[in-house]
Amino acid sequence: MTESFTIAPVIDVAQVTQDSRPSEREVVFDIHDLTVSYGRVTAISGVDLQIHRNVITAIIGPSGCGKSTFIRCLNRMNDLVPGARIEGQILYQGSDLYASGVDPVEIRRRIGMVFQKANPFPKSIYDNVAWGPRVLGMRKELDERVEKALRSAALWDEVKDRLKKNALSLSGGQQQRLCIARAIAVEPEVLLLDEPASALDPIATSAIEDLMHQLKREYTLVIVTHNMQQAARVADLTAFFSLEVDETRRSGVLVEYDATSKIFTNPSDKRTEDYVTGRFG
Amino acid sequence: MSAVPTTSPLQARRRLRGRLGDLSLHGLTLAAALACLVLVGAIAWKIVALAGPSFDRFGLGFVTARAWDPVKHVFGALPFIYGTAVSSLVALVIATPLAIAIGLYLSELAPRGVRGIVGSLVELLAAIPSVVLGLWGILVLGPFLAHHVEPWLHSTLGFIPLFGDPQQTGQGLFTAAVILTIMIVPIVASISRELFLGVPSDLEEGALALGATRWEMVRGVILPATRSGIAAAVILGLGRAVGEAIAVTQVIGGGTRIGWSLFPPADTLASKIASSYQGAGSGIETSSLLYLAAILLVLGLIANLIAQVIVRRFDPLRGTRE
Ligand SMILES: Nc1ncnc2c1ncn2[C@@H]1O[C@H](COP(=O)(O)OP(=O)(O)O)[C@@H](O)[C@H]1O
Ligand SMILES: [Mg+2]
Numbered sequence: 001m002t003e004s005f006t007i008a009p010v011i012d013v014a015q016v017t018q019d020s021r022p023s024e025r026e027v028v029f030d031i032h033d034l035t036v037s038y039g040r041v042t043a044i045s046g047v048d049l050q051i052h053r054n055v056i057t058a059i060i061g062p063s064g065c066g067k068s069t070f071i072r073c074l075n076r077m078n079d080l081v082p083g084a085r086i087e088g089q090i091l092y093q094g095s096d097l098y099a100s101g102v103d104p105v106e107i108r109r110r111i112g113m114v115f116q117k118a119n120p121f122p123k124s125i126y127d128n129v130a131w132g133p134r135v136l137g138m139r140k141e142l143d144e145r146v147e148k149a150l151r152s153a154a155l156w157d158e159v160k161d162r163l164k165k166n167a168l169s170l171s172g173g174q175q176q177r178l179c180i181a182r183a184i185a186v187e188p189e190v191l192l193l194d195e196p197a198s199a200l201d202p203i204a205t206s207a208i209e210d211l212m213h214q215l216k217r218e219y220t221l222v223i224v225t226h227n228m229q230q231a232a233r234v235a236d237l238t239a240f241f242s243l244e245v246d247e248t249r250r251s252g253v254l255v256e257y258d259a260t261s262k263i264f265t266n267p268s269d270k271r272t273e274d275y276v277t278g279r280f281g
Numbered sequence: 282m283s284a285v286p287t288t289s290p291l292q293a294r295r296r297l298r299g300r301l302g303d304l305s306l307h308g309l310t311l312a313a314a315l316a317c318l319v320l321v322g323a324i325a326w327k328i329v330a331l332a333g334p335s336f337d338r339f340g341l342g343f344v345t346a347r348a349w350d351p352v353k354h355v356f357g358a359l360p361f362i363y364g365t366a367v368s369s370l371v372a373l374v375i376a377t378p379l380a381i382a383i384g385l386y387l388s389e390l391a392p393r394g395v396r397g398i399v400g401s402l403v404e405l406l407a408a409i410p411s412v413v414l415g416l417w418g419i420l421v422l423g424p425f426l427a428h429h430v431e432p433w434l435h436s437t438l439g440f441i442p443l444f445g446d447p448q449q450t451g452q453g454l455f456t457a458a459v460i461l462t463i464m465i466v467p468i469v470a471s472i473s474r475e476l477f478l479g480v481p482s483d484l485e486e487g488a489l490a491l492g493a494t495r496w497e498m499v500r501g502v503i504l505p506a507t508r509s510g511i512a513a514a515v516i517l518g519l520g521r522a523v524g525e526a527i528a529v530t531q532v533i534g535g536g537t538r539i540g541w542s543l544f545p546p547a548d549t550l551a552s553k554i555a556s557s558y559q560g561a562g563s564g565i566e567t568s569s570l571l572y573l574a575a576i577l578l579v580l581g582l583i584a585n586l587i588a589q590v591i592v593r594r595f596d597p598l599r600g601t602r603e
Contacts, residue, residue, distance in 0.1 A: 077490060082393065109492025119483040122506050131501060132491035179487070186491055 026053040028190060028220045029074060034088035036069050036078065042251040043069040047088070049239060049257055056212060056221045058235030058260065060228060062275070065241040066252025067224040068116075071192050074222065075111035076104040109136060112188035116195040118175035120167035120182070125159050128167045128178055132186040145185055153181035154211050173204025180211065184219070191215065193223040197230065209234050228276060231260065238263040240272045325578060332575045335568035343572055349537050349553075351562055356569035358576055360537035364547040365580075368454055368529065369522035371543060372461035377515050380466045384473030385499060400474070407467035415531030418460045423451025423532055426459060431544050445542025452534030455543040457552075460528050465518035472514035476507040509591050516588040523580050526551035550577045 029051035036043045044066035051057050051074075059067045069078065076097065078084045090097040097107060120128050129146045138145065146163075150156040155177040159170070167178055176196055183191060193212075197205040212221060212234050225231050231238050239257040243250055256263060256272045267273045339346065339356060346357020387400050431447035438444045480503050488498040504511075526549075534546025535556060548556070550573045561567040 075490065077486065080486070080489065105489075105492055105494050108490055113486075113490040115483055115486065115490075117483055119481070119487040121484060121487065121502055131488075132493070135491070135493050135497045135501060182487075182491065 025055070027051070028053050028093060030091040030094075032089040032091075034070070034073060034086070034090065036066070036073060036087075037085050038081065039083045042249060044241070044252040044254075045244075047254045049254060051220065051222060052237070053220050054216060054218075055236045056216055056223060056234055058231035058238045059222065059224045059241060060226065060231045060238060060275075061241035061252070061255075062243060063226060064252075065243045067226075067241055068194050069252070070241070071113075071194055071222060071224050074190070074192055075108050075113055077108070077113060079104050109186060110188055111190045111192060112183035112186065113192045114176070114179050114183050114194065114196050116198055118172060118179050118199070120170070120175050120178050122166065122168060124164045125167050125170070125178060126163040129181050129185045132182060136186055138186070149181040149185035150178075152184055152211075152215065153177045154207055154214075155181055171204070173200045173207060176200060176204070176208065177211070180208070184215070188219070190220045190222070193221065195224050195226065198226065205230070228264070232264050235260045240267075240269075240275060242271050242275065325575075328571055328575050328578060332568055332572040334565060335572040338565060339569075339572075343569070344576065347537070347539065349569075351566050354563065354565055356566065356572075358550070358573055360539055361548050361550045361553045361573060362576070363539045364454060364457075364533070364553075365523055365549040365551070365577075367543065367547070368458045368461055368533070368549055369519055371455070371458035372465055372522045373515060373519055375458070376462045376465040376469060376518060379462075380469035380514075380518075381473050381504075381511065383466070383470040384477055385503075387470070387474045388477035389495065389499060389503070400471075403467050403470050406463065407471070411464065411525060411528040412531070414460060414463065415528035418456060418528060418532040419451075422459060423453075423456045425451075426456050427451035427453075431455065435544075442541035443543050445540075445544055448534075448544050448546070450534065450546075452532060452546050453544050454533060454547040457529045457533040457547075457549070458543070460532055461522040461525060464525060464528070465522055468521060469511075469514045469518045472517070473507070473511050476510040476514070477503055480506050509594075513588040513592045516584050516591070520581055520584040520588070523549075523584065524551055524577065526555040530555045550574075550580075 027050050029049070031047060031049045031051075034047040034049075035045045047070065059070060061067055072078045073086055073090060074092075074097075078086060086098060092107070092111070096102070121131060123131065126146055129149050130142055133139065133142060133145055147156060147160075150159060155174060158174060159165075159178075167175065170178060176199075180191075180193075180196070197208050200208065209230065212223065215221060223231075223234065236259065237257065238260040240255045240263060241252050242255045244253045256267055256269045258268075262268075263272060264276050267276060335343065335356065343356065344358050344362070346355075347359045348355045348357050349360060350356070383399075383403060387396055387403070391399060427448050427450065431444075434444040435447055484502055484506065485498055488502045489495075493501065529549055530552040533548060533552050535548050535552070536546040538545055538547060554570050554573055554577070558567070558570050561570060
C-alpha cells in the first residue's frame with residue numbers, strides 16, 4: 001500500500017516531465033487568463049493553466065484562495081451561482097467552453113464532478129448509480145453498467161448484497177465512493193473532485209486515493225485538496241493557488257504549476273515553498 | 282464596591298431566574314397543549330351528544346340514506362357526503378398540479394425579483410376572506426363558468442358523463458369546486474415552495490453535475506425527495522376544502538341530487554349545515570344537522586391524522602431509520 005503511494009507518483013512524474021509538452025501529451029483544458037468574480041468580490045484572477053489527458057492534476061492552496069471556484073468553472077457549475085461572472089477563456093479539447101452555442105448540460109455530462117460533501121440522492125444504492133444513465137437514456141444493460149461503476153469505485157463488494165437499501169444508510173466513505181460511482185456511471189471524459197476526502201477518515205481516504213490511481217487510466221482527473229500529503233501521494237502535476245492581498249482587494253492567483261515532485265521538493269516560488277513546508281496556511 | 286463579591290450572588294440569582302423561566306415555560310406550553318386537547322374533546326363531545334336523537338332514530342344507516350325531507354322527518358347524509366367528496370376531489374385534482382407548478386416556479390425557476398412579487402401575490406390570494414371570494418363566485422365566476430367553460434367542456438368532453446348539460450345560473454358543484462381550488466392553491470403552493478427550497482442544494486448540484494437538465498433534476502430528485510411533504514400539504518388542502526362552508530354555500534346552489542354530472546347544484550356537509558341550521562324547523566332536523574357535523578368532524582380529524590403520519594413516517598430526506 002504505502003509502496004504504491006510513494007513509488008507510483010515518482011514514475012508518473014518522470015513520464016509527465018518527459019512528455020508534458022502540449023504537443024506530446026494531449027491538452028484537455030487550456031485555460032487563458034481566467035478571472036471569476038461573485039458580485040464585486042474577485043475570487044480568482046488571471047489564471048493560465050493546461051490540464052492534460054490521463055493525468056491527475058492536483059489543485060492545492062489555502063482555504064478561500066479559489067480552488068472550488070476554479071474547478072467549478074471547468075464544468076460550468078458556476079453558471080448556477082447567481083452573480084458569478086467568468087472572464088477569460090477555457091478551451092476544452094480545443095473548443096471554447098463558454099461559447100454562446102455551448103450547452104452547459106452537455107458539458108456536465110462529459111465532465112463529471114464529485115463534491116466535498118458526499119451528496120447521494122435519498123434513493124437506493126442502485127438507483128443512485130442508475131439515475132444518471134437513466135436520465136441520459138443509457139438504459140441498455142443498466143445492471144451491468146451499475147455493477148461496473150460500483151466496481152470501479154471499489155464499492156461493489158461492500159454493497160452488492162444490499163443494492164436496494166437506501167444510500168443514506170452507508171458510511172461517509174462509502175457514500176463518497178458511491179458518488180464517484182454515480183459520476184463514472186455516465187462515462188464522463190473528465191472527473192473533477194473537490195476535496196473528495198476532506199470529511200473522511202484515513203482508511204476511507206486511502207481507499208479513495210487508491211481508486212484515483214485506478215481511474216487515471218481511463219479518465220482525466222482534477223482533484224482539489226487542502227491536504228498536501230494527499231496531493232503528493234496522488235497527483236502527477238500540482239498547481240498551487242494562493243491568496244494575493246493588496247490594499248484594496250484580495251483574490252486567488254495561480255502561483256506555480258509543475259510536476260508534483262518539483263512543487264514539493266524544489267519549488268521555484270518562495271510562496272509555494274512557504275506553503276508546502278508548512279510556514280503558511 | 283469591588284467586583285469580586287458581587288459576581289457570585291448575581292450569577293446565582295440569574296440562574297434561579299433562568300430556572301424559574303424554564304419551569305414556567307414548561308408549565309405554559311403544557312397547559313396550552315392540554316387546553317387544545319380539552320377543547321377538541323369538549324367540542325366533539327357536545328356535537329356527538331346533540332346528534333344523539335338523530336343517531337338513535339336513524340342509526341348508521343343515516344350515512345347512506347339519500348333523503349333529506351324536513352316535512353316527513355326523514356334525514357340522510359349521502360347527498361352531502363357526495364357533494365363534499367366530489368367538490369373536494371375535483372378541487373384537489375385541479376389544485377395539486379397547479380400548486381406544485383407554482384411552488385416549483387417560485388423556488389427553482391423564477392428570477393429573484395419575480396419570486397418576491399409572485400410569492401406575495403399567491404399569499405395574498407390566501408388572505409381573501411372566504412365570504413368575499415364567495416360573492417365574487419356568485420357575481421363573476423359562476424356566470425363565467427356557466428356561459429363559457431361548462432358549454433365548452435360539454436361540447437368537447439361531453440362523452441364523459443362528468444360533463445353533462447351546463448347550468449344556467451352558475452350555481453352548482455363545479456363552481457364550488459373551482460372556488461375551493463382557489464382557496465387550496467395558495468396553501469399547497471406555499472407549503473411546496475418551502476419544501477422545494479428545503480431540498481439541500483448539494484443534491485440539486487449532484488443531479489446537475491451528472492448532465493441532468495433542470496426538469497430532470499426536479500422530476501428525479503426534488504419531487505421524490507419532497508413527495509411525502511407534498512402529500513401532506515395536499516391532505517391539509519383537502520381538510521380545508523372539506524370544511525369550507527361560507528363560500529361553498531354561496532355558490533353551490535343547494536340540493537340533494539346525486540349524479541354523474543359535475544354541473545348541477547348540490548350541497549356539501551358544511552354548506553348544508555351552514556344554510557339550514559338557522560331555519561331548522563324541528564328538533565330532529567337540528568339533531569340531524571349535528572349528525573352531519575359529527576361526520577364532518579371525523580373526516581377532518583382523519584385527514585389531519587393521515588397528513589401527520591405521512592410527514593412523520595415517509596420523509597425520504599430523513600434517511601432509512603424508519
Ligand atoms: N457562491 C458564492 N458567492 C459569493 N462568494 C463566493 C461564492 N463561492 C465562493 N465565494 C468566494 O470566493 C472566494 C473563493 O472561494 P472558494 O472558491 O470556495 O475557495 P476554496 O475552495 O479555495 O476554499 C472566497 O472569498 C469566497 O468567499
Ligand atoms: Mg473549496
